[in-house]
Amino acid sequence: MAEQNTEAKLKNQLKREKVQLWNPPYTAADGQPGQRHMQELAERYAPLLCLSAPEVGAALESIRAQAVKRGKGNKTFRETNVATVELLLPRDSKKDPKTKDHLETRLDVLVQEVVDRIGEEYGLKYIKLILNGKTLCADQRLDEQGVKNHSKMMVLKVSDAELKQQLSEEEEKKKNQNESIQRTQKGFQILSERDGSEDPDTTPFLEIADQRGNPLKIPHTEKKALILAMGFHEKGRSLMKKKQFDNALCHLLQADQQFSKCGSALLGSVDNYAVLQLDIVWCYRALEALSCLDDGKSRLQRAEDCFLQCYGEQQQRLLMIKGNTGREEVLFLRLYLLQSLLSYLEGNDAQARHQLSKVESLYSRLCLDSEKMAQLMTLGFTEREARLGLRACQGDLQEAAVHISNQRQEREELQQRERQKRSRRMEVISTLTELGFSRRDAATALHHADGDVDKAYALLYLGFEREVSEAALRLTGGDVQSATQLLLDNQGVLSPELLSMSPPSTSSSSSSPSSEEPSTSSSSAADNELVNEVLEDISRHEEDYLDLTLDEESELIATMKTYLDRGPTHTV
Structure with missing residues (x-):
């Protein structure tokens, strides 16, 4: 880290x-360094950096060698179309920690070919780029995905190679990271299609809520993408807690891809x-991949x-919604x-010191008294509740106890309202089924009618085919009256031209089986098994993402102080 700074x-x-x-x-015709001129430069720059001339000389030679290599790479690329890309390898796969690893390749080849070459050269069996x-x-191909001459590509191990050798072929397949991502996606796609009308005791269901826990009304296509994004994020966070940062990063990047399908207005109203x-960059840090600057x-x-x-200037909006900002301050600590x-x-030490001073100020407020934590826990509160409560109340023990009790009551009341709903x-739905409609059609109609039983009945009573009704609703953005009128105008038949106007699926992979939309009332044993599997990674506490012990942060603060204390007080 210090070398990169210098x-x-x-x-x-x-x-x-x-x-x-x-x-x-500085460089002779044969590519060798001009020793005398490099020495003079090192001696001139050494006082500016408060370092010895040999240290500065070594850093200058590293820069010179990189520049010469880059120049040769440019010449090779112009003459042969063979590009040079830098590989950011896992720390335990680097042959020499102090040197950079490069790969020469044409850019019109498939990524798989490069993956195979890297795997063979560095002894890595399962990797992603x-x-x-x-x-x-x-x-x-590489060039189709933005890879250029001198691009930096990060090499991620999919999972631990030694563990894979011990597993049977079938277990290996189940543990494979791609399998994990596919199962996560399919499980949350099933959840994204459910509308909460099934039996809550047998059919798990997800609701997207605001910062108070109240359900948000979101367009259907955005809701699907948001649930997938949040599902991948939760899975990634679960893996981060287990220190499996390679695997976590793969899931977090999938979440990022799904979030890109949501409108900016929605993203601006939630802090997810x-x-x-933050979590993606935290993984970069843990994987020592901060070359991805x-x-x-x-x-x-x-x-x-x-x-x-989301929070407003000086966090006023957050203060108005939650009454305090203490719990969210851990996010700003990690950001700074x-x-x-x-x-x-x-190389900007002044800015680094400025941000670190903000971090230390926050850390002093957020670092909790272990005795107060113990007292709250003896009152029957969990460690998480104690930590979040004390931060919300600036360390006041009595206020924290009252705050936690109030939160428990609010959460129970909200859950009770949702159960009643x-x-x-x-x-x-039972009433509609008694009128002769199938439970599946009744649930679908009620979902598209926003819970209005009269509209749902009107849609069902018209007697249109379910598939045609759903297509009409997609074309009209879920508006029941417009959909009904469209079907009446076309005698209940939609032409191929009209159907082709349907918005595309929000699935990230339209060719995979998981992109097919499951019915809203699907509750098969296989579906529920998959859903229950992905729900294991979702915390039952809505503020789990704020419950940071700050142990990792404390270590990084100490490291940063060590590096900054031995550097000059100004930036060159």
């Missing part, structure tokens, strides 16, 4: 002075998207913008800490 400062200085290390007198936060598809960006920087900026939009780290890696929906 090189960044030197590059800035060289750029200001327009010094080109790859040209004479990541470019700017996006997973490269194995069956597409901002938290996801540009992607990390843009993600942190998106997180900050989203928090501002990652910004400090990235500033340091860019689902019970009423089931009663209405």
Whole structure:
């Protein structure tokens, strides 16, 4: 980390002075360094960085060698179309921690070919390639997915190779990360199609709620994408807690892909998207892949913008909704800490110190008294409740106890209202089935009629084919009256031209079986088994994402202080 900081400062200085290390007198015709001129440069820059001349000399030579190699790579690419890409390998796969790993390849080859080469050269059996936060598809070419000469590609291990050797072939398949992602996607797609009208005791159901826990009304297509995004995010967070950062990152990037299908207005009203960006960069940090500077920087900026939009200036909107901002401050601590780290890696020590001072101020407020925690837990509160309660009440023990009790009561009242709401929906569906309609059609009609039994009955009474009715509802954005009129105008038959206007599926992979829309009343044993499997990764507490012990953050703060304390007090 210190080497990257030193090189960044030197590059800035060289750029200001327009010094080109790859040209004479710093590089000779044979590509070797011009020793005397490099030595003079090192001695001149050493006092500016408060480092010894040999240290600066070594950093300058590293920059010079990289520049010469890049120049050769450009020449090779122009003459042969063979590109040079930098590989950001897992830490335990690097042959030499101090050198960068490169791969020469044409860009018109399939990603799978490059995956096989990397696997063979570095002894990696199951890997994925990541470019700017996006997973490269194995069956597409490099250039089709944005890979260029000198691109940096992150190499992620799919799962532990030693563990795979011990597993049987069938178990290996089940544990495979791609299988995990597919099962997660299918499970949450089933959930995204359910409307809460089934028996709550036998059929799990997800509701998207605001910061108070009240259900949000969201367009159907966006709801599907949002549930998938939140499902992948929760699975990724679960893996992060187990320190399986490679696997976690794969799931988090899937969540990011699904969030991109949601409208900006929706993303601005919930903080999930901002938290996801933080989690992705936190995984980059854990995997020591902060060479992905540009992607990390843009993600942190998106997180900050989203928090501002969601919480308001000075967090007034959050204060109005929740009555306090103490619990959410852990998110800002992590944001500022990652910004400090990235500033340091860019060679901007002043900005790194500024952000770190904000981090330390927050940390002093959020670091909790263990005795107060113990007292609350003896009152019957969980460790999570105690931690969140004390942070919400700025460490006041009595206020925290009252706050936690009030939250428990509010949560119980909300759950009771939701149970009553689902019970009423089931009663209405039963009434419609008694009139001769199938339970499946009744549930679908009620869902599209927003719970209005008269509209649902009108839609069912018209007697149109269910598939045609659903197509008409898709074409009219779920508007029952417009859908009914459309069907009446076309005598209950929709032409292929009209049907072709239906909006595309929100599935991320239209060719996979999981992209087919399950019926809203589907409750088969296989579906429920899959749904229950993915629900295991969803925390039962809506503020689990705020329940950070700050142990990892504390370690990184100490590391940052160590690096900044030994550096100069100004930026070159």
